[in-house]
Amino acid sequence: MQKKQYDAPILLLLLAFLGMARFAAAQAMSEQEAAAKAQQILSQLSTGEKIGQLSQLFYFGPKAPAELSPGMPIEDAVAKGDVGSLLFVTDPATINRLQHIAVEQSPHHIPLIFGFDVIHGFRTIFPVPLAMAASWDPAMVTRVQSIAAQEARSVGIDWAFAPMVDIARDPRWGRIVEGAGEDPYLGSAMAAAQVRGFQGDAIGESDHLLATAKHFAGYGAAEGGRDYEASYISDAQLWNIYLQPFHAAVKAGVGTLMSAYMDLNDVPASGNRWLLHDVLRDAWGFQGFVVSDADAVKSLAAHGFAKDEQDAAVRAVTAGVNMEMALGHDAYTKGLPEALKQGLVTERQVDEAVLPILEMKLRMGLFDHPYVDEARSERILADPEHRAAARLAAERSAVLLRNEGSLLPLKQSSLHRVAVIGPLADSKLDTLGSWSFQEKLPETVTVLEGLKNKLGPGADVLYEQGVQIRRKYPSMFDALFGVKPEPEWPASEAKQHLDNAVRAARESDIVVLVLGEAQNMSGERASRESLALPGEEEQLLEAVAAAGKPVVLVMLNGRPLDLRWASAHVPAILEAWYPGTQGGNAIADLLFGDAVPGGKLPITWPRDVGQVPQPYAHNTTQDPEDSGIRYWDEESTPLYPFGYGLSYTTFAFSNLKLDRSAVTPADTVNVSVDVTNTGAVAGDEVVQLYTHQRYGLASRPVRELKGFERVSLKPGETKTVHFALDRDQLAYWSAATHGWTFDPSIYDVWAGDDSRAALHAQFEVQK
Ligand code: NOJ
Numbered sequence: 001m002q003k004k005q006y007d008a009p010i011l012l013l014l015l016a017f018l019g020m021a022r023f024a025a026a027q028a029m030s031e032q033e034a035a036a037k038a039q040q041i042l043s044q045l046s047t048g049e050k051i052g053q054l055s056q057l058f059y060f061g062p063k064a065p066a067e068l069s070p071g072m073p074i075e076d077a078v079a080k081g082d083v084g085s086l087l088f089v090t091d092p093a094t095i096n097r098l099q100h101i102a103v104e105q106s107p108h109h110i111p112l113i114f115g116f117d118v119i120h121g122f123r124t125i126f127p128v129p130l131a132m133a134a135s136w137d138p139a140m141v142t143r144v145q146s147i148a149a150q151e152a153r154s155v156g157i158d159w160a161f162a163p164m165v166d167i168a169r170d171p172r173w174g175r176i177v178e179g180a181g182e183d184p185y186l187g188s189a190m191a192a193a194q195v196r197g198f199q200g201d202a203i204g205e206s207d208h209l210l211a212t213a214k215h216f217a218g219y220g221a222a223e224g225g226r227d228y229e230a231s232y233i234s235d236a237q238l239w240n241i242y243l244q245p246f247h248a249a250v251k252a253g254v255g256t257l258m259s260a261y262m263d264l265n266d267v268p269a270s271g272n273r274w275l276l277h278d279v280l281r282d283a284w285g286f287q288g289f290v291v292s293d294a295d296a297v298k299s300l301a302a303h304g305f306a307k308d309e310q311d312a313a314v315r316a317v318t319a320g321v322n323m324e325m326a327l328g329h330d331a332y333t334k335g336l337p338e339a340l341k342q343g344l345v346t347e348r349q350v351d352e353a354v355l356p357i358l359e360m361k362l363r364m365g366l367f368d369h370p371y372v373d374e375a376r377s378e379r380i381l382a383d384p385e386h387r388a389a390a391r392l393a394a395e396r397s398a399v400l401l402r403n404e405g406s407l408l409p410l411k412q413s414s415l416h417r418v419a420v421i422g423p424l425a426d427s428k429l430d431t432l433g434s435w436s437f438q439e440k441l442p443e444t445v446t447v448l449e450g451l452k453n454k455l456g457p458g459a460d461v462l463y464e465q466g467v468q469i470r471r472k473y474p475s476m477f478d479a480l481f482g483v484k485p486e487p488e489w490p491a492s493e494a495k496q497h498l499d500n501a502v503r504a505a506r507e508s509d510i511v512v513l514v515l516g517e518a519q520n521m522s523g524e525r526a527s528r529e530s531l532a533l534p535g536e537e538e539q540l541l542e543a544v545a546a547a548g549k550p551v552v553l554v555m556l557n558g559r560p561l562d563l564r565w566a567s568a569h570v571p572a573i574l575e576a577w578y579p580g581t582q583g584g585n586a587i588a589d590l591l592f593g594d595a596v597p598g599g600k601l602p603i604t605w606p607r608d609v610g611q612v613p614q615p616y617a618h619n620t621t622q623d624p625e626d627s628g629i630r631y632w633d634e635e636s637t638p639l640y641p642f643g644y645g646l647s648y649t650t651f652a653f654s655n656l657k658l659d660r661s662a663v664t665p666a667d668t669v670n671v672s673v674d675v676t677n678t679g680a681v682a683g684d685e686v687v688q689l690y691t692h693q694r695y696g697l698a699s700r701p702v703r704e705l706k707g708f709e710r711v712s713l714k715p716g717e718t719k720t721v722h723f724a725l726d727r728d729q730l731a732y733w734s735a736a737t738h739g740w741t742f743d744p745s746i747y748d749v750w751a752g753d754d755s756r757a758a759l760h761a762q763f764e765v766q767k
Contacts, residue, residue, distance in 0.1 A: 028204030095156030131577030138193035145197025156372035172225025174526030177558025181602030188248030214258035239733030276320030310335035394586030409593025433578025434523030450584025522558030598684030649679030696743030
């Protein structure tokens with residue numbers, strides 16, 4: 001059996017020849033079987049091969065063969081068994097070529113595992129993760145990530161570096177766009193939904209990927225929102241907030257985690273044994289493996305934590321980083337052989353790091369089906385159903401922030417001429433958002449194109465860009481992928497563009513103004529010190545609004561921006577985030593009422609950058625909110641609260657009922673509430689349940705989300721939504737006891753359409 005599996009590349013070749021490629025690998029291997037087989041394989045490996053399994057290298061294929069070190073092409077390293085995984089290879093022919101080398105030439109024929117940043121789609125780009133969280137629709141999120149998985153797997157990728165489940169409460173941080181926002185409950189639901197989407201029901205399911213919950217842990221709390229900056233998070237906040245979505249991902253069966261870059265309370269996350277071992281493995285029972293973020297092992301030395309690269313390798317592997325992701329040479333290959341000789345690391349520790357990697361390769365079916373069917377991938381990538389799913393996802397993710405006088409939905413018959421204005425109105429890349437690499441750009445539908453599609457060939461549509469926007473400092477991704485900024489307009493030309501935009505507004509019946517941030521202004525290394533609309537966008541906004549025609553502001557962005565002026569002067573604002581491949585069509589559907597907005601904010605929307613962080617779930621204070629107490633120069637309330645979003649219809653909540661008013665800590669309180677569509681069109685409402693603990697061993701937040709459900713209602717229809725509140729929902733980690741606590745107390749319960757929900761009930765937990 002063992003021989004047949006691992007010493008028989010000819011058999012593997014034959015299977016590949018017979019068409020038994022990866023997609024046929026329907027039968028997932030059980031954890032027990034994989035553990036036993038991994039042990040057998042491990043017993044045959046040399047120390048060098050074991051360290052090879054711990055090494056993951058960047059490969060910028062297909063055209064540019066990478067070198068492990070000068071003069072050592074990666075191909076040679078793969079053939080020697082010095083590499084266990086590659087990332088960034090996306091060409092199926094290259095993947096097969098490299099896999100053949102691993103399977104046929106490496107000493108024990110262990111297949112490579114290919115990883116990639118499949119963040120919100122592969123060829124079909126879905127809305128960015130923050131947008132998907134705004135859908136409050138975990139089932140939809142599972143569906144789109146399973147499509148992303150199918151597309152990526154079809155080219156030979158086995159492993160997604162997603163979901164990013166970092167809680168982020170500071171919109172200056174560029175990577176807020178990659179997560180689910182500020183809330184641990186919503187974040188946990190989105191984490192689990194994405195894990196299910198990527199992995200399917202079990203690791204190894206055909207057409208699915210191994211998922212990675214990242215970045216473990218606390219990256220979203222980077223000081224000042226500055227990327228990679230240290231995080232200082234209290235134990236209570238870690239357990240109650242930042243670790244929650246990771247735990248949810250582990251409970252959902254995630255196969256891998258990625259260790260974060262930054263210092264967590266002065267101990268770098270990638271060398272933090274408390275985090276990677278005590279919490280992850282001991283407390284949560286995680287059985288998969290941990291990959292470092294790119295070069296995070298080597299950077300343990302840069303942090304002033306490890307003495308040098310060898311010490312960094314020792315610290316990381318003993319802390320619990322199984323695999324090192326490295327751009328160029330890796331510290332494990334360089335440092336661990338000598339560290340073993342010196343007794344700084346034991347063979348047993350190395351074995352413990354290797355085993356779960358082998359287990360995952362087995363469970364993913366890579367030993368049985370290492371190659372990919374290149375012809376099939378073309379069919380999968382072209383599937384029109386994937387585009388339809390992207391359109392629906394974009395529609396369900398949009399949040400209607402404002403709609404004075406029911407300007408929306410627009411009525412086509414009453415519009416003779418439409419002005420579409422703004423630097424993002426016809427930019428394909430900016431419709432997609434960051435972490436989009438494999439899209440076919442011509443397939444992407446911009447807002448301008450979507451509106452033209454909707455209005456038909458004879459429509460009178462004027463388009464003006466108005467202004468240019470750019471980063472002050474260039475983006476690393478633009479440099480990497482050769483994206484060149486548009487040459488800057490000279491001042492006279494800039495004035496002309498602005499004037500043209502105002503004229504177009506004046507000459508039209510309605511203006512669709514598309515503002516926000518370019519895609520390279522959000523994501524990694526895309527933090528900001530300001531939340532102002534970039535460049536001259538604010539000037540464009542005010543000038544266009546002054547033209548006197550009704551303005552619909554469509555926002556494309558990955559973080560809340562300062563919309564104070566717009567919220568006071570522009571009648572309709574639709575937050576469309578970065579909506580993806582079908583963004584323009586989805587936005588046109590929403591603007592013309594062929595889809596009804598139902599998304600809700602997954603983050604508090606501040607008035608100004610000076611208010612951040614401003615989570616809705618803050619503690620009660622000695623002098624609760626009132627204008628002029630927190631700040632004398634601005635209101636302390638947000639511009640739009642967490643959970644907020646309008647519809648083209650209206651909803652009413654009634655009959656909030658608890659099945660009991662006094663319980664013991666072991667009981668469950670069942671909650672029900674009715675929601676009625678009181679308007680004239682069908683629409684979705686997200687029923688949200690919040691609780692508050694009035695007193696106990698620690699102060700607790702004014703409100704915490706404890707349940708939600710997105711429901712569709714016809715006009716006049718009522719649905720009853722049910723929730724259950726139990727110990728799991730209400731217990732918290734207390735700094736007073738240094739452990740999980742469930743206090744006897746009175747608990748408030750609110751149900752409604754955002755975090756200000758008014759319908760109230762209460763119950764008591766007695767000893
Ligand atoms: C660095 C990023 O922090 C991480 O999220 C990503 O997965 C890796 N680079 C690989 O691209």
